[in-house]
Amino acid sequence: MTTRLPLASKREVRRWAKRVAVEHRREFSVMLGLFCLATVVGLAGPQLLGKLVDGVVEHGTTLQVDLLAVAFVVVLVLQAWARKAARLRGRMFGERVLAQTRERFVTNALDLPLGTVEAAGTGDLLSRATTDINRLDVAVRFAAPEILIAAVTLLFTTIAMIVTSPLLALALLVAVPILVPVNIWYQRKIPSAFAWMLDRWGDLQSITHETVEGARTSEALSLTERRVRAGHHALDQATLGERRMRALQMRWLPSLEISYVLPIAALLLLGLFAYSQGWAGLGTITTMLAYAQAMTAPLSEALFWLEDLQVAIAATRRIIGVQPAESADKVTEVPRGRDIEVRDVRFGYTSDREVLHGISLSVPRGERLAIVGPSGAGKSTLGRLLAGISAPTAGSIRVGGTEVSTLADDVLRGEVLLLTQEHHTFSGTLRENLALPARRDGGDWTDEELMAALASAGAAEWAAGLPDGLDTKLGSGAYAVPAGLAQQLALARVVLADPHTLVLDEATSLLDTGSARELERSLNAVLEGRTVIAIAHRLHTAAAADRVAVVEGGRITELGPHQDLIAAGGPYSRLVEAAS
Structure with a gap:
């Protein structure tokens, strides 16, 4: 059963945002200062416009009107420059935050227990590392700065309106009965809707990834149609999530549109009344209308970017939830x-x-145990438990008297190591691919040690023929490594890791029978004195083992030396007979 990686709480997201602001307080302060400067400069525009109107009405001199007009243009230019500088600083701040978040996410993901990652499935982690990071990218570099500009503009403009004319500023209150209840309702509904939608998109990415990776297996087992149906269902669920979110927004957005049109209408009526009573001049009314009109643009910008910010908050919960x-x-x-x-x-x-x-089961030091049985019997599951990747739900597995699942990872990997049939060649040099295991005494691996490990895995001749030897770049966009050689590189890393117990789960499955036997012979000297537990379908491995354990239906039904089990004529004997 696939489980989900955890989500961070809203409190954890707030702590993350506060920590980011503190860690980058200089960049954040400069950005915020420029936003405030742009807003303050912009507030001078309506004041100059009001004085310009008063000057015309009161028949001021041409020079006064011209100076006010020039000052008005200068203010517009300065405001445009300050906003451009603020946006640039916002982008730079966003890039730094994004880079740091990516690095921490990768570090945390690598620290996750392997069992947790496998239980969650690669799709969940992949969607958080790609789609969610991209959503955060848009929010940090674009949405957050624009909404911050809007918020600062609205705050300062409101203060300026109150200072200019407290009476006319009362017109802003007509929007409160609409804004407050609608936003309370929306903010209660939208977080869970966003989280559900992102989970559904994560499911779709997971199913798509698994379908592509296992396409040949699905085709061989005639499961293609089932996988297609699963993909369609996941897409339908993701689409349903989008529709639910849009339905909430369609109820919310019109109220916001009305909320910033109503104050302008109320201001016109109140201004007409104030002018008729002699409480406000035309210049003051013009200034207030300019302020009210100036508030619509930042509100529109905020609305435009608010969805991206809300999606990013839900995505951030998924990103920092990987701890x-x-x-x-x-x-x-x-x-x-x-x-x-x-x-x-x-x-x-x-x-x-x-x-x-x-x-x-008891496995004494230095024994070679083969675990065989039909597919689905539980062989690989037992191997995972022996290697400490998963913990048993009941019972105990001990190495040297210590419970395997309680060992720290760096200690465990030096004691028991699992090598499966799935291998990965990392983008980098051959040396970097081999040197992943840490030396017990510290320091770097020498060329001689790396070549000796390759020789033990039967890959020394191949490595010697590479154009740059150990410094040849491998992986995507570089020197291609066939699946069989990737398996041999993994075996070479095992030699360097030097565990006393090795669990081999079909570790030579990608090699042909002859190559697999040759590799196993070359490893015999290296594995001498170590405990080797081999899970295999190739029964020649079992024949060379000290003992054979037959697993059927999650139970060990036979255990003993190869010859004894053959003579017993039980399940093992029937497996050998079926394979011959």
């Missing part, structure tokens, strides 16, 4: 022994479906 695993109560001491004890282990991916049913 490193808690390291509390983890054992950091290396176990004294190396024997593995499995006692009455039970495990289920969901609470209502148990996969392993009371497995008990």
Whole structure:
């Protein structure tokens, strides 16, 4: 069953925003200062316009009118420059915040337990790393600065209106009965709608990714139509999320449009009454109307960008919800022994479906154990538990007397290492791909050590033929690495990691039978003295093991040496007979 990665709470998002502002307080202060400067300069425009009207009405001199007109133009130019500078600073601030957020997200994602990532599925993490980051990008670089400009403009303009004419400023109050209740209703509804919509888009991305990755498997098992239906259903759900969000916005936006048109109408009526009573001149009324009109543009900008900001807030909850695993109560001491004890282990991916049913097993140090059985029997699941990737729901798995699931990751990977049939070649040099395991004594791996590891994995000849040797760039856009060689590079990394117990889950499956046997022979010397637990369908691996465990239906049905199990004529014997 696929589980979801957690979402950050609203409080955590606020803490994140506060921390960002503090960490970048200089850039934030400069940006905010420029926004305020642009607004203050802009406030002078309506005042000059009002004086210009009064000058014309009172028959002022031509020079006075010309000076006021020139001053008005200068104010407009200065305001345009200040806004441009503020927006530029806002973009620069946004880029820094975005870069830092990306780096922290990658760091936190890499610190997640492998079991957590696999349970959530690659699609959830992928959608947070791509789509959600892009949404945050738009908000930080565009939406947030524009809304900040609008907010500062509205605040300063309101103050200027109150200072200019407290009586006429009362016209602004007509918008309050509409704005307050509608916004309270909207802000209660929209966060959950956005979160639900983003989850549905994450599901769609996950299903699409998995369908593409497993296209051949789906076709081989005649599951293509089922995958297509799953994709259509996920798309329908994502579309439904968009429609729900739009429905809320269609109820909310008209009220906002009305809320900033009504004050202008009220101001005209109130201004007419004030002028007739001699309480306000035409210049003052003109200034107030200019201020009210000036408020419509920032309100429109805010409305235009508000959706992006709200989506980004929901996306931010998903991004900062990816937090490193808690390291509390983890054992950091290396176990004294190396024997593995499995006692009455039970495990289920969901609470209502148990996969392993009371497995008990002892693996002494240095033994080679082969685990065989039909597909879906629980072999790979048992391997994951032995490697500490997942913890049993009941029972215990101990290495040297220490529970595997309680070991800190850096200690665990030095004790037990799982090598599966899925391998990845990172974009970088061959040296960088090999040097991922840390040296126990610190420092860097020497060329001789790296080449020796490659030789153990049967890839030394291939590496020697590369154009730049260990410094040859591999991966996307560089030297292509076939699947079989990627598997050999993974085995070379295992040699460098030097664990005392190695769990091989179809680790040579991408090699042909002859190459796999040759590689296993070359690894024999390297694996000498280590505990090796091999999960394989190729039964020649089992024949060379010290003991064979047959897993059927989540239980060990047979356990013993190859020859003894063949002589017993049980499940193992039937598997060998079917494979021959």
